[in-house]
Amino acid sequence: MKQQERWQLSGSGAESYERFQVPSVFEPLARIFLAHVPLHPGDRMLDVACGTGIVARLAVPTVGITGRVAGVDLNAGMLDVAKRQSPPDEAEIDWRQGDAAALPFLDESFDIVFCQQGLQFFPDKLRALQEMRRVLAPGGRLALCIWRTIEHSPCNLAISTALARHIDAEAAARMQAPHALGDATVLRTLIGDAGFGRVEIHEATVTRRMLPPEQAIPGHLASTPVGPDVAALDDATRKALIDDIAADLGPYRDADGLAIPQGTHIVLAKKPDA
Ligand SMILES: C[S@@+](CC[C@H](N)C(=O)[O-])C[C@H]1O[C@@H](n2cnc3c(N)ncnc32)[C@H](O)[C@@H]1O
Numbered sequence: 001m002k003q004q005e006r007w008q009l010s011g012s013g014a015e016s017y018e019r020f021q022v023p024s025v026f027e028p029l030a031r032i033f034l035a036h037v038p039l040h041p042g043d044r045m046l047d048v049a050c051g052t053g054i055v056a057r058l059a060v061p062t063v064g065i066t067g068r069v070a071g072v073d074l075n076a077g078m079l080d081v082a083k084r085q086s087p088p089d090e091a092e093i094d095w096r097q098g099d100a101a102a103l104p105f106l107d108e109s110f111d112i113v114f115c116q117q118g119l120q121f122f123p124d125k126l127r128a129l130q131e132m133r134r135v136l137a138p139g140g141r142l143a144l145c146i147w148r149t150i151e152h153s154p155c156n157l158a159i160s161t162a163l164a165r166h167i168d169a170e171a172a173a174r175m176q177a178p179h180a181l182g183d184a185t186v187l188r189t190l191i192g193d194a195g196f197g198r199v200e201i202h203e204a205t206v207t208r209r210m211l212p213p214e215q216a217i218p219g220h221l222a223s224t225p226v227g228p229d230v231a232a233l234d235d236a237t238r239k240a241l242i243d244d245i246a247a248d249l250g251p252y253r254d255a256d257g258l259a260i261p262q263g264t265h266i267v268l269a270k271k272p273d274a
Pocket residue numbers: 007008026048049050051052053054055072073074075078098099100101115116117118121122123
């Protein structure tokens with residue numbers, strides 16, 4: 001897999017992710033995602049590529065103490081931040097470090113597997129989906145949330161365009177990676193090939209809320225994989241980069257800062273009954 005297709009944060013990136021990305025977009029997105037997916041008390045749920053754990057944390061009150069909530073991610077720094085966030089009630093979340101292509105769980109041990117904005121970054125997507133199918137009980141449910149193509153994301157489009165201008169094409173491509181699986185036809189085929197049935201693909205839009213661009217963009221960039229590249233720029237180039245992004249995001253200004261739409265697919269599918 002090419003480096004620019006990865007979405008990995010190092011250093012303080014995980015803290016920045018929890019501080020900037022989660023409140024501005026991943027928590028509102030997780031609420032929209034969970035509203036599409038029937039989740040019941042007693043369900044055993046797994047959050048694959050859980051990051052700092054927002055989907056798992058929001059699921060806890062619904063599954064309750066008779067259920068189980070687990071989260072797995074490749075990045076130990078993201079999991080460290082996840083562990084430091086208190087669950088909203090007494091239930092414990094089982095956080096594990098591991099690769100989506102080799103999930104560290106027994107066969108048929110979950111009723112539902114969630115994956116919010118993770119699948120597009122896995123080097124072997126089919127293998128990861130087969131692993132999700134393996135850990136699901138017969139009749140178990142798959143719930144994926146995956147960004148649509150970058151035209152449906154004015155924020156990432158503005159950043160990617162400015163990176164191409166002020167850094168290079170490789171940095172620009174890294175901001176396009178979240179949208180690499182944005183085509184619904186490709187997604188449907190992949191999920192079918194992994195052995196899931198009853199595939200439903202819904203379109204949804206989350207509003208990314210940010211402070212005015214001059215305040216928001218430096219922290220936002222630090223919470224993405226291009227953060228170190230931006231930090232390495234000289235002051236004048238960094239200012240020009242931020243000014244260009246702010247100009248492109250002008251149409252999304254409101255009284256509180258920025259309100260930027262971002263389109264996603266929400267996929268529901270089922271592992272066949274035994
Ligand atoms: C954009 S973040 C989404 C995190 C979280 N689901 C959320 O909604 O906030 C993508 C996550 O995928 C994880 N990831 C990337 N490749 C992975 C792999 N092969 N196995 C497990 N996790 C992976 C990254 O470490 C990162 O935490």
